[in-house]
Amino acid sequence: MAQYMGQPIFILKEGTQRTRGRDAQYNNIMAAKAVANAVKTTLGPKGMDKMLVDPLGDIVITNDGVTILKEMDIEHPAAKMVVEVAKTQDDEVGDGTTTAAVLAGELLEKAEDLLEQDVHPTIIASGYRLASKKAEEILNEFATPVSADDEEVLTKLAVTAMTGKGAESARDKLAKICVDAVRAVVEESNGKKDVDIDNIKVEKKVGGSIEDTTMVNGMIIDKERVHANMPKKVSNAKIALLSCAIELKDTEVDAEIQITSPDQLQQFLDQEEKMLKDMVQKIVDVGANVVFCQKGIDDMAQHFLSKAKVLAVRRVRKSDIEKLSRATGGKIITSLDDIKPEDLGEAELVEERKVGTEDMIFVTGCKNPKSVSILVRGGTEHVVDEVERALTDALRVVEAAVETEKLVAGGGAPEIELALRLREYANTLKGREQLAVQAFADSLEIIPRMLAENAGLDPIDKLVELRSAHEDGKVNAGLDVFTGEVVDMWEKGVIEPLKVKTQAISSAAETAVMVLRIDDVIAASKEKEGGEGGTPDIGGEGGTGDFE
Secondary structure (H helix, E strand, O other), rough: OOOEEEEEEOOOOEEEEEEHHHHHHHHHHHHHHHHHHHHHOOOOOOOEEEEEEEOOOOEEEEOHHHHHHHHHOOOHHHHHHHHHHHHHHEEEEEEHHHHHHHHHHHHHHOOOOOOOOOHHHHHHHHHHHHHHHHHHHHHHHEEEEHHOOHHHHHHHHHHHHOOOOOOOHHHHHHHHHHHHHHHHEEEEOOOOOOOOOHHHHEEEEEEEEEEEEEEEEEEEEEEOOOOOOOOOEEEEEEEEEEOEEEEOOOOOOOOOOOOOHHHHHHHHHHHHHHHHHHHHHHHOOOOOHHHHOOEEEEEHHHHHHHHHHOOOOOOOHHHHHHHHHHOOOOOOOHHHHHHHHHHHHEEEEEEEEEEEEEEEEEEEEEEOOEEEEEEEEEEEEEEEHHHHHHHHHHHHHHHHHHHOOEEEOOOHHHHHHHHHHHHHHHHHOOOOHHHHHHHHHHHHHHHHHHHHHOOOOOOHHHHHHHHHHHOOOOEEEEEEEEOEEEEEEEHHOOOHHHHHHHHHHHHHHHHHHHHHHEEEEEEEEEEOOOOOOEEOOOOOEEEOOOOO
């Protein structure tokens, strides 16, 4: 609202809520801290799980940070920004989502103390940016280079990523599966290794135990044959991958056919049958004995395919067709008129097998097994889901290590070393940015502090021990949460990719800076029933004026 000659001028719609200055900053910080606190207790191998129940009563049990934050129904805009930190971390490296969210919350908490000391938000933001940039430099200095061919180190990485999650009971077997799967799909270009995690298909089936989880050098399709008379097993398979239907098409324009006698009706039906038979014949003539179709297969066509001893599967997902194309070397055919023998993919064996109570198609012995599948088993649906999340984290972590070839120790070691080095760096700065860099260093210690707290250890004692070890030059000294001792985490085999740490620190810092720079929140009024939404109307008929 503005004043003009004593007359109030409304420039925002009725019902619009507005918070300004310190109130806006503190509200945003409080909301972000609340989100970070929600996932704090899940951090580390001894972290607790959360049970999330949606409005329909479906349950998710997990300690995966990003899954928890995605499932929570969050409304506050600043809180949503912390959720975005976890999502970005998940998209980029797959692991460290809880670390990123907790760190963002802690950075804002330390910033709150500085705001109370009348340090301007812009100065805090500037200091945080300096600290984030310096932290990345320091991490790169003490990161250890590793070969992407070092299977032992990659396995330790995968084990670290899965420790504390639902798959921990079979983590050694699952870690080996993850490493084998990633190494199977690695490609080299210009001397650099590249991994596309989408080429690893994770298929879930309830039943058996976690130990029954297996990897297949090929594809698993969660479908079954379309006709019972088709062969269950095809050796030396020639595979046709169709993105078109084996059905009669409807006409593009509305048409009406008048049939005046039974003979004409029979001719019409015979012609339909002939057209379907011709479609199947085209497939058989090029030598295909297996068909994966993205769309439907007519009942009559199924009959002709089964007579020709062709194993056919319909309604296969587009992503699966693309993976099959990559694995078998076959081309995706959009029209049966264009099908040629060289378009077919090859595999040693295509077989329908029973997994639990359902049938699945296994394509093995592929021409180019650059697509592999992992079949996840577990006693209940919740167990299978949590194993899948753990496997995905481990796969992404191994992918990051193969691509960057740089690792750091785990167990809070990098955070303590960074805090120590950033405090030294802060002393070289002049002006109030020094306070912000020191606050950044203090914030990093939330990670080892929470590791200790979640393991039932005294966080202050353990922080003092860790600081002392790092001041003595022990860069890899971290907290072993199982024994409560401060040990060399690299020797212990607790390691993480450098990319997990750099991404978590940079995205947490960026989010904290963005939240701090907000000093005005204008929230539109709720949409009224039968009326238009309450979008803030800035300006308008009442003229212009300063906000009030």
